[in-house]
Amino acid sequence: MNETLDQKLATLKLGRIRQIYPSWVEQAAHGELGYAEFLDQLLTEEILARQENHLRRNMKAAGFPYAATIEQFDFSLRPELKRAVLMRFFDSSFITTTGSLLLIGPSGLGKTHLSVALGTKMVQLGYHVRFVVAQQLANAIVTAATRAELTRLISSLTSCDLLILDEFGYLTLDPHVGPVLYEIIAGRYEKGATVITSNKSVATWGDLVGDTALMMAILDRLLHHGEVFYLRGSSYRMRGKEPVMLHAKAEGFLSAEKV
Numbered sequence: 001m002n003e004t005l006d007q008k009l010a011t012l013k014l015g016r017i018r019q020i021y022p023s024w025v026e027q028a029a030h031g032e033l034g035y036a037e038f039l040d041q042l043l044t045e046e047i048l049a050r051q052e053n054h055l056r057r058n059m060k061a062a063g064f065p066y067a068a069t070i071e072q073f074d075f076s077l078r079p080e081l082k083r084a085v086l087m088r089f090f091d092s093s094f095i096t097t098t099g100s101l102l103l104i105g106p107s108g109l110g111k112t113h114l115s116v117a118l119g120t121k122m123v124q125l126g127y128h129v130r131f132v133v134a135q136q137l138a139n140a141i142v143t144a145a146t147r148a149e150l151t152r153l154i155s156s157l158t159s160c161d162l163l164i165l166d167e168f169g170y171l172t173l174d175p176h177v178g179p180v181l182y183e184i185i186a187g188r189y190e191k192g193a194t195v196i197t198s199n200k201s202v203a204t205w206g207d208l209v210g211d212t213a214l215m216m217a218i219l220d221r222l223l224h225h226g227e228v229f230y231l232r233g234s235s236y237r238m239r240g241k242e243p244v245m246l247h248a249k250a251e252g253f254l255s256a257e258k259v
Contacts, residue, residue, distance in 0.1 A: 016049035017042050055124065062129040065166075068116040078110065080232055086114070090121045095161050095193050100226025103197045109231040111197035115164045118195060127161035134168045138177045154180065158187035162195065169200035171208045178209030182218055189221040202228065 144150040206212030
């Protein structure tokens with residue numbers, strides 16, 4: 001490739017074409033490609049490369065803690081979850097109907113895995129996703145120096161297509177968190193989809209923000225277009241270890257649900 005052509009491709013930011021052009025010219029000469037076909041194939045490669053880069057950037061921006069897909073989830077260990085039912089959420093209609101999904105259950109049952117898998121699918125479908133650990137959000141709320149900084153935080157979480165709020169049950173009580181959480185959920189109501197994971201029943205969420213009435217207002221918006229799934233059983237991470245202790249923990253959780 002001559003230097004002038006290379007500079008023009010660089011100016012136009014056609015990075016993939018810059019990479020493949022020299023070898024493709026040679027292939028085209030031997031394969032007797034027509035000019036239109038040659039140009040079409042070059043541009044197709046450029047488009048594919050840009051789509052891959054865009055997907056990579058959006059996956060990074062989502063903030064997932066690790067990679068996870070729905071294919072990796074073992075439904076045989078969670079018979080209470082029906083794959084066909086859950087797969088309804090792995091579709092663009094979950095975003096367009098501004099739905100909500102609450103995944104409730106003890107630690108280690110795959111709640112975060114499912115939320116990451118769902119978020120990953122939505123990124124692949126072209127949507128803007130944010131994954132946030134609830135306590136990290138609470139810390140950001142408390143440490144916000146100005147209302148303007150807090151407004152930027154709220155805006156970033158109300159404008160995305162899908163917000164995943166993980167480990168909601170581990171929130172530590174702070175009077176500043178509840179009102180801002182309400183602003184976020186209210187701002188997303190009928191505008192964006194939301195997923196929340198928690199190790200605690202929704203009946204106890206009022207204690208997490210110190211205001212039962214405020215939490216009822218939050219849940220009212222979440223559940224209007226939302227569904228709740230309860231996961232039960234033994235932890236993936238503790239399978240085969242201390243079965244008596246784990247059984248006792250599971251029984252305690254189930255007892256709390258019945259109250």
